[in-house]
Amino acid sequence: MSEMTDTAAHPIARLLADHGPVPFDAAALRELAASLAPATVVGLGESTRFSHEIAAIQDQLFRELVSEHGFRVLALQDSADVAARLDAYVRAAEHAPATAEEALATAWRPNRTAQTAAVLDWIRDFNRRNETDRIRVIAVKPFQATTADYDAVLDAMRAATHDPAAFEASPADLGTRVTEVTGRDLVPGPATGPSEPESRDTPAGSGAATGLRAPAGSGVPTGLGDPPEGAEAAGPAATEGQDTSSGWPAIAASSAADRMTRIAALFEVIRTAHVTDEHVQRARGMYSGAPFAELARGAAALLDGLPISGDIRERMALIVRYHETSVAGRGSFAGEAEVWAGAIIEDHARHGQRIVYWDGIAHVSAAPFTLGMSGDQVAQPTIGSVLRERFGAGYASVAIGFDHGDLGVVVVPPAAGDFLDHELSLADALVHWVDLRPEPVRAALRVPAKMRVIAGVYDPARDESAYMTVDSLSDSFDALVHVRSVSAVDWLA
Template sequence: MSIDHAPYLSTLSRRGLFGLAAAAAGTTLLRGPQATAAGTAVGTEDAFADWLDRHATPVRTSPRGPLDDLTPLRRTVRDAVVVGLGESAHGTHTQFALKHRVARYLVEELGFRTIAWEESWGSGVVLDRYVRGDGTDARSAVGQALFMLRSQAMLDLVRWMREFNRGRPDWDQVRFLGADVLELRALQYDEIERFTAAVAPARLPRVRALLGVLALRGTPQEHLVWYKYRLTEDERRPLVAAARELHELVRDAAESRAARRGRAAVDPDDAVLHAYALLGFYESGSAAGIADDVRDRYVADLLTFWHERTGHRIAYGAANAHVAAAEEMVVEFPPDPPVRRRLAGGLLRARYGAGYVAVGTVFDHGTVLTGWEVDGGPRVYAVPPPSPSFADALLGRARLGDYLIDLRRGGPTEVRDRLDGPASLRIMSSAYDPARDEHYAQHLPSWRAGFDALLHVRTVAATQLV
């Protein structure tokens, strides 16, 4: 199976794909990375490097093999309900494989039973059904994922999940959750209609009419471009209203006596979440939705609903910006200006307190697959060591290359002051210009406001597409 790098990719922007760019006036901005540079914190770099050498623990990056190197995570995670697993670039095989390894540890050693990802809800359902043993081929299931996740690393993850589940009772199986609303899938439409026909046939004509209004225009990717780039805000508004009405109808049907009697061919909870994620796509794609960080509110809601539904502890893999626990941060993706955002990790910290733990992943140098916005599709870029303005540069001074450091550990005054001071981390999305490397940034009010722990990788290799 190969990916069709269709022309629509050049239409997508950081704003469309990741919702991390300014979209409305009135946002409060910081200056560039120098405003929060690691080098401006109190204390010396030597003291910080010494602290890293005394407290960092080595990690292996392959998802296979014994997990004893991750034992220190037990103290970091403790009784967390959700653990965010970040990455500083979506296009590296190495960071994904390390997150797979951490997810293995959380599942096998700490009893986590859901692995959520920065993946759309509908395609997540396909992956979940695969890992629970349906007849789908792994490549077919991964082929429905977001285009950047159709990779060897994702294949390795879901194949491991399926093997882990083999022979286990339903209640003890690990589940896959697509915890995002980036795209829609036909499965959502089909199962909403089937569910309504089974439990609320009187409402079926109206549900079908709404589904018709909201129908996919071409592939999920073509539909995304159509909605976000070809419609005016006035044209989007009735679609948001239709999606909201549809969600209300499905939610009411799920609470009906017929649904409670178990007559539905589709699980009522699935039907409600199909409709909720559909509403999330339309709301987050509107101008108001982008300005209000609505997409990340839906991410936090999907994770919360899933925990309430299953009781599972959840490992949530996404970009460092989405995972960071800070109430607010500033993100910067050239050529767009920096903008203040409130993203999923901050919402989860507000909901769960210490029950949400954020673990970021950073790297020093290597190769990254990105450039999805360029005609002809992505390519591999060589990424240099980080600018001194980035906290990543200071983390790279440790004796170890690949390691875990708990940022909550004690240290001398200059180290504590630094960790409680501002930090900028390098972060890459769907486009990259090496000449502007120091401006691809996530600016945090403090290291420890953003992350409880960090994983550092010295050298990364690019994502391997399948």
């Protein structure tokens, strides 16, 4: 610990030198899990979704909380329809997906890893051995649109034109069609650049636009979705001052065949968000046109007056909501704290079972935060802060972070000197944990802290701005787990 003592100018460094950290071995795992066991909900937060080691620690803590302390629910950041598939798989329900990989096929991209699949297989095996005391999987997001909803709308439009062959998407003239429909140019990025794992993530027949990739040599993750940690939610600003509603009623007056052509052109653009989030596309120069939410509303307007069923209109409404509530649509990484926390609160009220919640550290934090890259320094509410308000000490929050490493699609340098992660990296142990709850640690660490966050729009050239800030470290988290060096998760094909 001598290095930490030498850098004791920072209060966090001084306290870490005096009170720990403790190597995170098997005994420490059991000790941390036991200390979390009295909680009703435990938030296990990751500073990046791309690390094998961080995912493994979440997994180990989850299994310990289940096996030894009676937790029976895993809550994930995903939509309710995805959670229903995952839950059916772990219960071996009739007509459930045959494998964990198949169950994860429609999941949010950061959840589609071999590590998540292994957790689902473990839960399924646990449930087989404990049929009267099973683990459930839930989501914090409501039902969301999938690519199947776009296809259903187009099929209904084909039926309305009485021409089953009407309009087959052709990316070659996509830009022209979108300009005609929206009055704005589609500006795709170069058709080169990092392809791992994005190239494996485009469903066959999805209609995803081609040539919408990060610039060559950018060295940034693509196609990984994006947790709301540490980046710029570019999007609405790109069209500031534009009228986002004018023109659609006039377009809706055209023929059914023309409307279908226009809707298909719009869908060709906005459905790419199911492969690479809109804000990631914008931040990487992959797309700079009209907001996807505006295009989705335009497509919905084109259905007016057509003999379309209520089911199809509901699917279209899901598509609109998907884009309006995305990071780009909201213009914020904070998520819908009340809604997402409400899913956990409601599940506990209904079933009375204790819950482990996996998400980014900005979500599980028990106090508001600000993002270094966002440009908006107003503290954002978190799911964890809502849970802390509801459950009090019954909500426990753990931040799992790292200093540096090769995440497969990007190499992250050592953290800047004013980051908490830098102070933690100076400890002797390669993996260690710090309990923030005992006094005088909790009182002394009610101080601000900058914490590394690596998201889908991360740029190593701007590493010093990839962070979140909390006003009080010990009010935000009950424990810290730190990994000095990390490697990449294993992405599913």
